Amino acid sequence: MNVEGLERLRQEAKNQWRELHSKPLLTIGTATCGRGAGALETLETIRRFVADRNIECGVVEVGCIGLCYAEPIMSISLPGMPIVFYGEVTPKRAGEIVEQHLLLGKPVAKYAIGAVGDGEIKGIPNLFETPMMRKQVRLVLSRCGFIEPANLMHYLANGGFDGLQRALNMERMQIIDELRRSGLRGRGGAGFPTWRKWLVCIQTPSEEKFVICNSDEGDPGAFMNRSLIEGDPYSVLEGLLIAGYTIGAAEGFIYCRAEYPLALSRLREAIAELERVGLLGDNILGSDFCFRIRVVEGAGAFVCGEETALIASIEGKRGMPRTRPPFPAVKGLWGKPTVINNVETLAWVSHILRHGAEWFAKHGTEGSKGTKTFSLAGKVKRTGLIEVPLGATLREIVYDIGGGSASGREIKAVQIGGPSGGCIPVDLFDLPVDYESLTSAGAIMGSGGIVVMDEDTCMVDVAHYFLQFTQRESCGKCVPCRLGTKQMLTILEDITHGRGKSEDIQLLEELASAVKVGSLCGLGQTAPNPVLTTVRYFRGEYEAHIKDRRCPAGVCVPLLRFEVDEGKCTKCGRCARVCPVGAIAWERGSFPIIDRSKCIKCRACIIECPEHAIN
Amino acid sequence: MSQMELIEEKMEERVDRILSCFSGRREELIVILQRIQDEFGYLPEFALIRVAKFLGVPEAHVYGVASFYAQFRFKPMGKNVITVCRGTACHVRGSPMVIEEVKNRLGIEEGDTTPDLRWTLETVACIGMCALAPCVIVNGKVHGKVTPRRIAEIIKAVEGVEKK
Structure with missing residues (x-):
């Protein structure tokens, strides 16, 4: 595709977008979170409802708008009125809302979260003025939840590929300079300046170079990259294209974990679409830049988020890291200079090239921009x-x-x-x-x-949880990580099981510093952090476990006595009702009695008790 | 030829059909293993041997790679699979109790399958649905905000459907 072709397609996309919004439009978030909350069932109900009554209305599946607590989320917009976002839209509620809002033109304020767009609706606040949104600045997520993720026309109608088009008219060093002025640092963890990584790769002579998008979002408790790919996959692909052009690579890889099936399918769909229209392939936009993207599915190893391990995995080997230097920008995939960037970093590249460095740099602090x-x-x-x-x-x-x-x-x-x-x-x-x-x-x-x-979270248990994770995921190549994490885990196990000794805390700290200093890659070097921070800030909890054989949060089962503290108990009886094995006897007006021979130590009573009266 | 041998031969054909889509470069190993597991639900021993021959690498290399990654299994799966997420958010919101409930109910440990091949219990590091923690995947369907009571109901519902 040449530049004129893109201009034509963009114009058509804008017309389609306007057309879509000139009629009643209903969107529903069907990213992974939405689906987990039942969005597909709601969607099915809506589709049937709209078809049965012959309502003229677009129904579009969108990504995650970020209000995950209120999933499934649906929006309705009528021409000339703001878009109204509704939360917790169960199939039953969906029928009621569609009936009122779409058919009768009366937005249902009691289910609404907020409204977006010009005009006011009584009883519904502006979505971006609600508490959850007010302090946010949604730039890289600006399209998530508003466009159909794998629909190229939706992307083009909203500024898509402006960045690539601009980049192709720039000298490589101008692009590097743009990124340098923006102050963009890697969004994957270490925070290395993106421009510097790219520059090293440019300066390393080689016939062949590669770019890799690291989508191996392995941290338990993190889902930013998944949501970004599921909601706006083209922004990541555009960033990858710009990276490829800048460093002189003809091939890009996306290494995405198999645990993200929806993200994987969105990526594959988007890549196929780009190939179809010619935004991937030979002579992109009439330039001499040729580029292809391959999706590589990870196979479930946390350490593969480390860049050298990730490279080994793409090469079909065990995902074990190697010593750096040489860094991948000098010697990476198949020994060739390789740039590896995180999903969000690459999405930022497409936005920064579109809006310019200053647009990005005006947010953030002196050292951490954006x-x-x-x-x-x-x-x-x-x-x-x-x-x-x-x-x-x-x-x-x-x-x-x-x-x-x-x-x-x-x-x-x-x-x-x-x-x-x-x-x-x-x-x-x-x-x-x-x-x-x-x-x-x-x-x-x-x-x-x-x-x-x-308060109900035990910090020693949290440290134990993380160390169990890193110990399992340690690849076993270097001794400090393989054995050090194991020893630390054993000590934490002792502490949470009531076998802790007074010297254990000091021993943990000593081991931690050895593992930090001696490990080969980031996994081992950072594995002690959860332990060190909990010892530093919650030493009292460790001491309670060790000296008093007591878990203050009531989490570590071997330390729990399952006794009712009659000073705190209000005799409400909730513990007896929640006990799954009937081990708690209670009568109105008296203290509950726990039968230890029946108790299975499931902690249901401890969690249920509003007074913290069971320990 | 016994029935067992017949089945095995059929399985070999299925493996060969998968291999015919690849060119035999070593870097294809993980993708090949993923396709085989998609086909059988696990990695049968004979398949690993065939893959080693196909790529011209020692069997130990194939096993070494396969055993490195958590995704690969060497035993058949149960008809129904429960995957409990043990991510951080799930952990602090009670996934250990959900795992306990499943273990008690089905009488198996993590990673095991019931002897009648009806249920497999797996855990996963994180499926990224932390906002709705704790989450459980049952036969591909994701459930959010799961409690021990809820998972028991889900198991019963699946068993109820099977009896019908």
């Missing part, structure tokens, strides 16, 4: 996919955007950065979220997973 996506999960009221300027505080993220505790129990920490990151306690919540501040607190930015923890 906005960043985070997945907000755990014990917070409004879970979801968010985007905030770097430098926003954890307090803003957890309380303003997330709405604070879901259960009413006090929030005590967030875990940020996955198994490589750390736990940051609530008294440090005024910490700005930027690369340097998080590192100084013992955590890392990581790819952006934030898991909120409340």
Whole structure:
């Protein structure tokens, strides 16, 4: 396809987009979160409803708008009226809303989350002024939830491929300079300046070069990249194309985990579409740039998120990392210079080339420019996919955007950065979220997973959980990681089982520093972080486990006595009702009695008790 | 020829059909294993031997790669598969209790299949549906905000459908 062809297609796309919005339009979010909440059943109901009554209305499946707590999410727009977003749209509710809003033109305020667009609807706030959205700046996520993800026309109608078109008219060094001025740093974890990585690759002479998009989002508790691919796959592919053009590669790879089937299918669909119209292939837009993209499906190994391990995996080998240098930008896939960037980084490249460096750099802090996506999960009221300027505080993220505790129990920490990151306690919540501040607190930015923890979360158990994860995922190549994580895990197991010794904390710290210093790759070098941060900020909990043989949060089963604290108990009887084996006897007005011989230690009563009266 | 041998021969044909789509380059190994597992639900031993021959590499190499990745299984799956997510968000919101419930109900450990080949219990590091934690996938369908009681109902519902 040449430039004129693209212009024609873009014009057609804009016409189609206008046409689509000149009629009643109904969208429903069917990304993975939506589906988990039953969006496909709702969609089915809506389709039948619209067909049965012969309603003239477009029904479009869109990606995730980020309000995951309220899935399934549906929007309705009537010409001349703002788009109204509805939450928790069960099939039953869908019928009611469609009937009222679509047929009678009366938006249903009680189910609405917010409205987008010109004009006001009584009782429905502007979506971007609602608490969850107000502090967000949605740039890289701007299309997610508004366009049909794999529909190229929707992408083109909303600025798609402007960036590539501009890039193809620039000298490579001008592109590097644009990225340098933007201050874009890698969004996958380490935060290395993107332009520098690319420059090294350009400066390394080789006939063949490669670019790889790292979509091996392995951190448990993180789903930003999945949502971005599911909601706006072309932005990632466009970034990959620009990277390929800049460094002089003719082939790009997307390494995506098999656990993301929907993201994989969206990518494949989008790539096929680009091949069909000629935006992938030979002489793209009439230039001498030829490029192809291959999707590689990961096979379930966390360590493959590490770039040298990822390369080994694409080469069909065990995904084991190797020593760096040489860095992949010098010697990567099949020994050729290779640029590896994270999903979000590449999506940013397409946006930055479209809008310019200044547009990006006006957000964020001095050292951490731009906005960043985070997945907000755990014990917070409004879970979801968010985007905030770097430098926003954890307090803003957890309380303003997330709405604070879901259960009413006090929030005590967030875990940020996955198994490589750390736990940051609530008294440090005024910490700005930027690369340097998080590192100084013992955590890392990581790819952006934030898991909120409340009083009912045991921090020793969390440390044990992460270490069990890294220990399982350790590839076994280097000794400090293979044996060090195992020893640390054994000690944590002792502590959570009531066999802890007073010298264990110091031993953990010593082992942790050895594993950090001695490990070959990022997995081992960062594996001790969850342990070190919990020891640093929650030492009291470790000591309670070791000295008093007590788990203050009531999580570590071997330490639980299942006794009713009659000083706290209000005799409400909820524990007896929730017990699955009938081990709790209770009569109105008296304290419950727990029969230990029947008790299976499932903790249902502890979780149910509103007074924390069972320990 | 016994019935068992007949079945095995049929299976070999199926493996060969998969291999015929590939050119025999070593880098294709993981993709080949993924296709074979798609076909059989696991990696049968004879298939690994055939793959080694096809790529011209030692059998140990094929097994080494296959055993490295969590995705690959060497035993057949049950008819119904429960996959419990053990991601961070799921962990703090109670997935260990869900796993416990499934174990008690089906009498199997993580990664095992019931002797009657009806159920397999797996865990997965994270499926990225953290906002609806804890999540469980039952026969490909994702369920969010699952409690021990809810998973018990789901299992019963599947068994109820099978009895009919």
